[in-house]
Amino acid sequence: MGNKRKFKSEDKALKSSPVEVIAEDVSSHPLCLHGPTLLFSNEKGRFYACSLCRSKKDCTVHISEEDWQNEGVKKRNEKYNNLITKVNKSEAWKRHNEIKSQHPSNRAYCITCEELYIIHQTKKHNKDHRVVTPLTDEQLSHPTTWLPALENDTVEAQYLFSKKSVGTILSVLKKNNIKNILCIGTPSIHEAVSSRQDFTSLLLDYDKRHAQFHPPNKYVYYNMFNNYLFNGREDEKLLKMFMKESSDSGLCIVMDPPFGGRVEPLIQTLKDLTETYKSVNKDFTDQLLPVVWAFPYFSEPYIKNMEPEIKMHDYQVEYENHKKFQNKTSKGRKNGSPVRLFTNLPTSSIDLSHDKNYKLCEKCKVYVSLSNNHCNKCGECTSKNGTTYTHCFACKRCVKPTFFHCKTCERCCQRKDHKCRTVVESQSCFNCRETGHKKADCPQLEPAPGSAKKRRKHA
Ligand SMILES: C[S@@+](CC[C@H](N)C(=O)[O-])C[C@H]1O[C@@H](n2cnc3c(N)ncnc32)[C@H](O)[C@@H]1O
Numbered sequence: 001m002g003n004k005r006k007f008k009s010e011d012k013a014l015k016s017s018p019v020e021v022i023a024e025d026v027s028s029h030p031l032c033l034h035g036p037t038l039l040f041s042n043e044k045g046r047f048y049a050c051s052l053c054r055s056k057k058d059c060t061v062h063i064s065e066e067d068w069q070n071e072g073v074k075k076r077n078e079k080y081n082n083l084i085t086k087v088n089k090s091e092a093w094k095r096h097n098e099i100k101s102q103h104p105s106n107r108a109y110c111i112t113c114e115e116l117y118i119i120h121q122t123k124k125h126n127k128d129h130r131v132v133t134p135l136t137d138e139q140l141s142h143p144t145t146w147l148p149a150l151e152n153d154t155v156e157a158q159y160l161f162s163k164k165s166v167g168t169i170l171s172v173l174k175k176n177n178i179k180n181i182l183c184i185g186t187p188s189i190h191e192a193v194s195s196r197q198d199f200t201s202l203l204l205d206y207d208k209r210h211a212q213f214h215p216p217n218k219y220v221y222y223n224m225f226n227n228y229l230f231n232g233r234e235d236e237k238l239l240k241m242f243m244k245e246s247s248d249s250g251l252c253i254v255m256d257p258p259f260g261g262r263v264e265p266l267i268q269t270l271k272d273l274t275e276t277y278k279s280v281n282k283d284f285t286d287q288l289l290p291v292v293w294a295f296p297y298f299s300e301p302y303i304k305n306m307e308p309e310i311k312m313h314d315y316q317v318e319y320e321n322h323k324k325f326q327n328k329t330s331k332g333r334k335n336g337s338p339v340r341l342f343t344n345l346p347t348s349s350i351d352l353s354h355d356k357n358y359k360l361c362e363k364c365k366v367y368v369s370l371s372n373n374h375c376n377k378c379g380e381c382t383s384k385n386g387t388t389y390t391h392c393f394a395c396k397r398c399v400k401p402t403f404f405h406c407k408t409c410e411r412c413c414q415r416k417d418h419k420c421r422t423v424v425e426s427q428s429c430f431n432c433r434e435t436g437h438k439k440a441d442c443p444q445l446e447p448a449p450g451s452a453k454k455r456r457k458h459a
Pocket residue numbers: 052155156157158159160161184185186187188189204205206207222223224225256257258259
């Protein structure tokens with residue numbers, strides 16, 4: 001499962017065409033089958049497109065900002081109000097209970113039709129269908145352990161945490177006295193705590209198969225890129241209730257978005273969820289809700305720029321079903337998994353004392369990979385990608401071992417295929433060409449009306 005897919009490496013990410021997402025309230029945007037679209041901007045202009053599908057083939061809605069002013073276009077887009085699907089959670093749960101009342105050998109799940117059924121009740125699932133049977137109670141309550149990942153890799157991208165990673169994440173929450181978890185795209189965390197007394201959780205996920213395995217008040221059919229609840233009001237009430245009940249015992253968002261997902265809409269979602277939390281817990285301070293977010297290390301500049309409180313920790317998140325994302329001591333990638341934990345909880349609360357791949361940096365007071373060295377010049381443990389960085393005195397910073405200081409370019413450059421005076425322009429600011437921020441946030445420019453920077457200033 002998932003082996004066809006190539007991870008978008010840092011270099012590939014740098015070569016992809018530059019497009020910004022304008023982080024803003026999406027409620028007045030055109031709709032597609034996945035809820036409100038996002039406003040994108042590239043060198044040709046600004047346009048609305050799907051928040052979830054990365055390929056135009058999967059979702060064709062594409063409306064320029066100018067066309068969206070046209071009443072006819074607005075009228076035509078209204079059809080999506082009726083086309084967006086909901087999930088019938090109570091029906092699905094009723095079915096689950098009927099199936100559970102049967103002996104495991106009578107229980108089955110058809111992968112082709114994505115449904116649970118009782119064997120002797122239907123002949124619909126013939127030999128062309130992929131069927132899983134028998135099903136134990138344990139399998140019914142832990143579907144991620146046996147449900148195959150959804151096929152469309154450009155949309156759902158499902159990779160499960162290893163048991164060790166689940167344990168690490170839960171221990172961080174414990175250290176911070178957090179008992180309530182909003183699991184966004186993290187069904188294995190949700191399942192791991194489902195029978196525990198010390199945590200409660202609510203799963204928010206786009207994979208609606210979960211409705212057949214979790215009670216209606218434990219699962220929400222959700223799009224994390226536009227904070228869209230497909231079942232509308234009913235689930236908004238549920239989410240608010242969960243937030244209200246968690247006010248005394250700590251709430252944390254634990255999210256693991258599909259790889260390649262954009263940072264801007266995810267940060268916007270965290271802010272929107274924080275606003276919802278504040279609307280039901282009036283005395284909550286102005287900060288962002290606690291979050292533990294699994295994401296590739298090379299997204300750090302974007303996250304840091306948009307939300308400096310969210311820090312990257314050196315812990316390498318391991319996955320069950322992906323060789324490349326396992327630790328370097330196993331068969332995986334040379335430098336280990338590229339996925340790290342980003343969090344606004346104190347990084348010193350991530351205790352890896354039991355893990356031989358990490359050491360405590362006495363100066364940073366944080367656990368780091370054995371290969372990560374503390375640089376006294378930079379004042380921190382500087383490695384990001386799992387290799388040992390070296391300090392460049394000219395650039396006054398630590399760089400990857402694959403870099404060298406080029407005197408002609410007057411900066412550190414990738415050693416391989418270096419051509420002097422060429423700059424990788426994509427993924428950097430359209431204006432000043434620096435990485436780490438987008439044009440809308442460029443410190444050299446006045447903020448455009450409605451830009452993220454402008455809105456933040458006036459917030
Ligand atoms: C990379 S996997 C993470 C799974 C996680 N590591 C675990 O073990 O539970 C991404 C998860 O996000 C869900 N997902 C994908 N796109 C989503 C979206 N737009 N909104 C909400 N959930 C989404 C997938 O169904 C999947 O559960």
